[in-house]
Amino acid sequence: MVSTPIFKYVEQGGTPVLQASGNWTVFSIRGLRRRRRLNRDRPPVRQEPRLIDITGVERLDTAGVLELLQLAGGGRDTPVRAREQGQADLFRVVQSHNVQTPSEPHVNWISNWLAEVGHSLVDIYLQIIALCDFFGEILVVTAGALAQPKRFRPSAIVRQMYEVWIAALAIVGVLCFLIGVVIAYQGVQQLRQFGAETFTVEAVGVGIFRELGVLLTAIIVAGRSGSAFTAQIGTMQVNQEVDAMRTIGLNPIEWLVLPRILALLLSMPLLVFWGNMAGLLGGAVACTIYLDFTFVQFFARLRDTVGIWNFYTGMIKAPVFGMIIAAIGCFEGLQVRGSAESVGQLTTRSVVESIFCVIVLDAVFSIIFLLAGV
Incomplete structure (x- = not known):
C-alpha cells in the first residue's frame, strides 16, 4: 500500500523548515495538490522555508523532489537535510536542473501586425523570384523544343x-x-x-x-x-x-x-x-x-x-x-x-x-x- 506523503511547516531555532515524511513518489503524490487547494494550509511561519528536512521520507523520486521544492517556494539553493546520501544527491541533481520557464513576452498587436505584414511581403517577393525563375526555365525548354520539333x-x-x-x-x-x-x-x-x-x-x-x-x-x-x-x-x-x-x-x-x-x-x-x-x-x-x-x-x-x-x-x-x-x-x-x-x-x-x-x-x-x- 502506498504511504501518504505528509508535510508540515515548523520553526527550528528560528529557521523556517519544511518537514516531510512518508513516500514522495509519482504515484503517492497524486491528488496532493488538490488536497492542498481544498485545505488551504499555509505554513505558520511567514517566510519561505530555508531548509527542507526529509529525514522521515521513506521513498523519493524526481516527481517528489519537484513537489517538495514547490512547497518550499521553488528555491534552487534551499539546503536539504536527508537521512540517506542518495536522497540528498537526487535533490542536488533536480535543483541544478530546475530552471524556471521564462514568461512569454507581451507582444504589442501593432508590432505583431507589422511583423506579419513584413513576413507576407518577403514571401511574396520570394514567390515572384521563384515564378520568374520558372518562366525562364520554361522559355529555355521551349527554345530547345523549337530547335528540335520532334520533342x-x-x-x-x-x-x-x-x-x-x-x-x-x-x-x-x-x-x-x-x-x-x-x-x-x-x-x-x-x-x-x-x-x-x-x-x-x-x-x-x-x-x-x-x-x-x-x-x-x-x-x-x-x-x-x-x-x-x-x-x-x-x-x-x-x-x-x-x-x-x-x-x-x-x-x-x-x-x-x-x-x-x-x-x-x-x-x-x-x-x-x-x-x-x-x-x-x-x-x-x-x-x-x-x-x-x-x-x-x-x-x-x-x-x-x-x-x-x-x-x-x-x-x-x-x-x-x-x-x-x-x-x-x-x-x-x-x-x-x-x-x-x-x-x-x-x-x-x-x-x-x-x-x-x-x-x-x-x-x-x-x-x-x-x-x-x-
Whole structure:
C-alpha cells in the first residue's frame, strides 16, 4: 500500500523548515495538490522555508523532489537535510536542473501586425523570384523544343486540349450567356431613365468583347484547369513520380509542363470566342424581351456601332491569360512536398494566384490599350 506523503511547516531555532515524511513518489503524490487547494494550509511561519528536512521520507523520486521544492517556494539553493546520501544527491541533481520557464513576452498587436505584414511581403517577393525563375526555365525548354520539333508531343497536347477546351465549353457558355443577360437587363434599367435604352446593345457588345468575356473565361479556367494542373502534378510529386522521371533522364518541364501550357495557350482564344458568342446571345435574348428588338436588329446594330478592335482587344488577352494560368498551376504542382495536405493547400494557392495575376494583367492591358487609343 502506498504511504501518504505528509508535510508540515515548523520553526527550528528560528529557521523556517519544511518537514516531510512518508513516500514522495509519482504515484503517492497524486491528488496532493488538490488536497492542498481544498485545505488551504499555509505554513505558520511567514517566510519561505530555508531548509527542507526529509529525514522521515521513506521513498523519493524526481516527481517528489519537484513537489517538495514547490512547497518550499521553488528555491534552487534551499539546503536539504536527508537521512540517506542518495536522497540528498537526487535533490542536488533536480535543483541544478530546475530552471524556471521564462514568461512569454507581451507582444504589442501593432508590432505583431507589422511583423506579419513584413513576413507576407518577403514571401511574396520570394514567390515572384521563384515564378520568374520558372518562366525562364520554361522559355529555355521551349527554345530547345523549337530547335528540335520532334520533342513536341502532339498526342499529349491534344489530350490536354480536350480537358481544358472541349470539357469546359458547357460551363463557359452557360455562365457567359447569363452574364450577357445580366448586363442587358441592368443596361436597360439604367439607360431607360435617360431615354437611351437602345444603347444597351453597345454596352453588351463592348462589355463582353473587351472585358467580361475574356475575364470571366479566365477565372473559370483558373478555377477549373489551373487547379487540375496543380493537383495532377502535385499528386505525382507525392507519389515520387516526378523524381522517377528525373532519375531516368526525363525533364518534367518538357514532359509535364510544356504540353499543358501549349494546350491552354491554344485553347484559351477558342474558349474566349465561345464565351463572347454566348454572352452576345444572352444579351440579344434579354434585348428581345425588354426592348422589343429582334435578333436581326440586335446584331445589325452591334455590327454598326461596336468596332472590330473591341473584339481584338479581348482576343489579344486570351493567350496571355492562358499561358499565365497554366504556368502558375504547373509551378505550384511542382512545389508540393510531403503529403496530400500540401496538394490541397497549393491547389488553393494556385487558383488565388492565377486569378490575382489575371486581374493585374487585365488592368495592365487596359492601360496599354488606353495609351494606344484602342
